[in-house]
Amino acid sequence: MxxxxxxxxxxxxxxxxxxxxxxxxRGGSAAVPASGGDAQSPAAAGGQGQETFGTLxxxxxxxxxxxxxxxxxxxxxxxxxxxxxxxxxxxxxxxxxxxxxxxxxxxxxxxxxxxxxxxxxxxxxxxxxxxxxxxxxxxxxxxxxxxxxxxxxxxxxxxxxxxxxxxxxxxxxxxxxxxxxxxxxxxxPYPVDYYNAAPLKLAAKTFPEFASAVDLVTSTSPAVMAGSNKIAAAMKDIGIAPKKCGVQLNAEGDPSYVPFAEKFKSCGVKALWTSKSPDPAMFSLLESLDRVDAHPTLVFEATWYSQAVAKWNTSGQGDNIHAGLIFQPFExxxxxxxxxxxxxxxxxxxxxxxxxxxxxxxxxxxxxxxxxxxxxxxxxxxxxxxxxxxxxxxxxxxxxxxxxxxxxxSDCTLMVKLTGSTYKQVAPATVGEFECDKSNLLKTDPGTWGTKLDEDRVATTFLTSDVIKPQA
Missing domain, CATH: 3.40.50.2300 (Response regulator)
Known part of the structure; x- marks a missing residue:
């Protein structure tokens, strides 16, 4: 490497x-309840007095x-x-x-x-x-x-x-x-060769503007660029075309974020997605969007389910932030x-x-x-x-x-929304449920993998003939 x-x-x-x-x-579009058990172990209802961990x-x-x-x-x-x-x-x-x-x-x-x-x-x-x-x-x-x-x-x-x-x-x-x-x-698991598009699909289902007038907030950071490219490819696969307003933040910071906010507004953006982390630059951009009276629906990565974001949102400028999760939120x-x-x-x-x-x-x-x-x-x-x-x-x-x-x-997701300093599940409507569908799993471009895989989907870079393999 x-x-x-x-x-x-x-x-x-x-x-x-x-x-x-x-x-x-799981197969077919479905809401998966929080009470679902694990295949390898009996549910908690199994023996009286036995110690449990949730349903396990x-x-x-x-x-x-x-x-x-x-x-x-x-x-x-x-x-x-x-x-x-x-x-x-x-x-x-x-x-x-x-x-x-x-x-x-x-x-x-x-x-x-x-x-x-x-x-x-x-x-x-x-x-x-x-x-x-x-x-x-x-x-x-x-x-x-x-x-x-x-x-x-x-x-x-x-x-x-x-x-x-x-x-x-x-x-x-x-x-x-x-x-x-x-x-x-x-x-x-987060394998390199499959991507769970459930958060994108749920956003498009929940917010029509996400499906018709969304753009990505990108950055000169190689990590953010790689994440943004993967999201753009997934959007294309599910029929969403980002507006491509040409906004790219500098990974080292920018003197002002108002020009970026104005560009999104003039471009007709009604929703934003980002793979960028909740850092001071992103907070400044969101504050600038509010300043120019632009209020797009914000649907971000799971990292935006964060106490740092909740603490920042004292003025309510992040009240339109949504995040897709595969974990149950603490709320x-x-x-x-x-x-x-x-x-x-x-x-x-x-x-x-x-x-x-x-x-x-x-x-x-x-x-x-x-x-x-x-x-x-x-x-x-x-x-x-x-x-x-x-x-x-x-x-x-x-x-x-x-x-x-x-x-x-997973092929599932749920969505939380930030209001003030509090997150709340907003989709699916039933608290604790996930929306799942096998079609949410998309194959990714091998050019984005960063490694070569064998027929068993195992990286070959360090592979030796004597590794421990599953036996029937």
Whole structure:
């Protein structure tokens, strides 16, 4: 991977990790309720008195599993690695919610007896943004698996993970080789070769102006340009033609955003979409739109579901902001038991709560469910086999159904709207429901993948002949 490519990955990684961390995806068109269960586990209604996580019966509890079956596994313990980039000096606390979530889940699981009686020993890592490769090399020497971690520079660590045959149930991935790597599973996959257009379709269905008079707010940032190109291609696939008003923000900032606002207004824009993060430049643009009396409908990426945005919106200039989510918003906690459970467990430990924390929590639950099914035969091969068979997963109701086993994203979304400092679900109308349709999954242009995939949709860059593959 050349230096420019690494730079692009780094820029995208930082934007994703920083902004996702600020926040507080079946056949036929259908509304999926929050109470949907997970394919691998019985629903909470299953045994009286059993510990649950939302609709998921807890995979943790006592048992008689025995044997030092693989690296990091003994008669009594299972060693897993997890962590984030909290020590990054330019963004202290980066993705801290992920490590906090897994730490709380380990404590919750061990209090029930561990997994089949084996206690979980967690090795927490701080990749501090630039140390992902160093962290991975250490994990290679002591951990059974990585679980629920999120390292912004995971691409730099992927060659070491593959070489030491360390399976992972990631909290999130960024680099294309990490997202499509062997022995890699995610509770909420974001593969490079498919895109979930559900938020775009729901926006067009909800707001006629989005379908007829939308434009993109782009930037000179390589990460934003790449995201904008993907969105433009998806819009074309579903019959939406952006107006192409020619507005592009400078990634280093602009002296005034009023000219951009006036250009959007004179161009006849009635709706805006952006892959750009909620940063001071975007806030200035929104304030400038208000100043020139332009009030387009704003439908933005999930990163705009953020406490930073809510705190900025003191004057109501962001009251027209909508965001498409595949996770249940925290405001739905009274209707979605899994969200309340997540908040209760992490808050009890004084941890940070945010969407990436729920993502890491779902990853832990997915890992623990597979580990329970392996019993005394707890090997990396068994874990890869079991995880590859999970084709419907919601983390007990934390998010819309995904397909971890096939590395396929959700085909669902819900939409929230910001009013003042409060977000509220506005579509579908029933709180807690998602709108889903298989046709929402669009194939992407291989030229945008950033890596080559084999016939199994696995990145070939670091692939070796002895990686652990699912066996029937």
């Amino acid at each position: 050349n230096g420019k490519a690494i730079g692009r990955v780094a820029a995208g990684a930082l934007a994703l990790a920083m902004l996702a961390g600020c926040a507080g995806e 019966a807890s995979p943790c509890g006592p048992g008689d599993a025995k044997g030092a079956t693989d690296q990091g596994v003994t008669d009594t313990t299972i060693a897993i690695g997890y962590g984030d980039d909290r020590g990054f000096t330019k963004a202290p606390g980066l993705s801290k919610e992920m490590g906090d979530a897994v730490s709380a889940m380990i404590k919750w699981c061990n209090a029930q007896g561990g997994v089949n009686g084996r206690q979980i020993v967690g090795h927490q890592y701080d990749a501090a943004y630039m140390q992902a490769a160093t962290v991975m090399q250490k994990a290679c020497t002591q951990d059974f698996m990585l679980v629920g971690e999120g390292f912004a520079m995971d691409e730099s660590a992927e060659q070491y993970r593959v070489a030491c045959k360390l399976p992972v149930v990631a909290g999130y991935t960024v680099g294309p080789n990490a997202a499509m790597g062997p022995m890699k599973f995610e509770a909420v 739905n906690a009274d209707k979605v038991p899994a969200v309340k459970k997540y908040l209760d467990l992490v808050n009890a430990e004084g941890g940070k709560t945010a969407l990436l924390g729920m993502q890491a929590t779902s990853a832990f639950l997915l890992w623990a469910t597979a580990a329970k099914d392996c019993g005394s035969e707890l090997t990396r091969q068994c874990m890869v086999d079991k995880l590859s068979q999970v084709h419907e997963w919601t983390g007990g109701g934390l998010h819309a159904p995904t397909d971890p086993g096939a590395n396929m994203p």
